[in-house]
Amino acid sequence: MIKVKLKEVLKDKKLSITDVSNATGIARSTLTPIVNNPEDVKAIKFDTLDKLCTYLDVDLHEVIEFKQNESKNEILRFWVSQNKKFGVIEIKRSNPYSEKSGFISFSVENHAEIKRGSKWEDDEFEEVEGSYLCTLEIMNNEEIMSLNTKFGDFKIQNSITPMDQADLKKILEKTDRQELMDLTVQIIFLFMFNSSLKLHIDSIDISWSIGSVILDRQKNSFKFENDYKNKTLKNVSDYEEAYNRENRNFNFYNVL
Numbered sequence: 441m442i443k444v445k446l447k448e449v450l451k452d453k454k455l456s457i458t459d460v461s462n463a464t465g466i467a468r469s470t471l472t473p474i475v476n477n478p479e480d481v482k483a484i485k486f487d488t489l490d491k492l493c494t495y496l497d498v499d500l501h502e503v504i505e506f507k508q509n510e511s512k513n514e515i516l517r518f519w520v521s522q523n524k525k526f527g528v529i530e531i532k533r534s535n536p537y538s539e540k541s542g543f544i545s546f547s548v549e550n551h552a553e554i555k556r557g558s559k560w561e562d563d564e565f566e567e568v569e570g571s572y573l574c575t576l577e578i579m580n581n582e583e584i585m586s587l588n589t590k591f592g593d594f595k596i597q598n599s600i601t602p603m604d605q606a607d608l609k610k611i612l613e614k615t616d617r618q619e620l621m622d623l624t625v626q627i628i629f630l631f632m633f634n635s636s637l638k639l640h641i642d643s644i645d646i647s648w649s650i651g652s653v654i655l656d657r658q659k660n661s662f663k664f665e666n667d668y669k670n671k672t673l674k675n676v677s678d679y680e681e682a683y684n685r686e687n688r689n690f691n692f693y694n695v696l
Contacts, residue, residue, distance in 0.1 A: 443505040444478035446471075449496055464491040511535045513623045519594045520636055525549055528579065528587070528596055529627065533603060533611065540601045542608035543584060548574040548631065551645070570642030576627065577649040578609040613650045617659055620648065621675070624662050625690050628673065632666075641666050 450460065457475055461468045466488055473481050474488075493500055512534050520527035525548055532541045551571035584605075587594050612620065624646055631639045647661040658678070665674045673690040 441507045540603035542603040543579045572644040574646040
């Protein structure tokens with residue numbers, strides 16, 4: 441969405457349409473709709489924008505604000521291995537003008553801790569019931585083809601217009617933490633409530649293999665604890681944006 445903010449700029453600088461027209465040579469008939477009815481303006485010439493920004497001594501973003509159309513991520517389908525430790529999820533990425541889908545893979549396993557009373561050098565570990573570790577990764581085309589070749593039961597195919605897997609990776613690498621967390625929660629609910637999985641999750645550490653391992657690992661990692669009594673998935677992520685966790689919990693009452 442593009443929003444023209446010329447009216448606000450003129451008001452701030454105490455200038456009128458006539459002042460701008462006389463100084464720049466831009467006709468009043470051109471300026472008036474841009475100032476008073478910008479939502480009806482279909483196009484603005486680059487030359488006009490250049491003159492306005494130069495005369496007003498402002499950057500382009502102060503005159504025109506661009507907000508990306510709201511996009512949504514939604515789980516369409518998934519495939520899971522017999523041991524329920526690996527699977528593939530088809531994600532729909534939609535906005536008001538298009539719907540496309542791509543694939544991410546997941547690996548999930550029980551969290552393991554050193555056995556009580558054992559020594560580090562003995563490497564004795566035991567699985568913690570209800571505690572899981574999960575990694576999510578954007579698949580490439582070769583991986584999808586390989587799975588379809590080796591495991592006929594998967595048959596991974598897009599149910600809607602395909603999105604290039606490289607594009608999906610770039611989009612998720614640039615997305616903000618809140619949007620990524622919302623998609624992560626959808627995936628956790630899939631683990632908990634889909635009849636093919638039905639994982640009894642008390643806690644789960646889940647991370648995305650995107651971006652820089654050093655710079656983005658914490659931003660792209662989440663930890664949730666399950667409050668079954670109150671039917672709430674609590675965000676306990678060790679990240680600075682999780683300071684207000686009370687407002688970042690997810691109620692799954694309607695999902696049951």
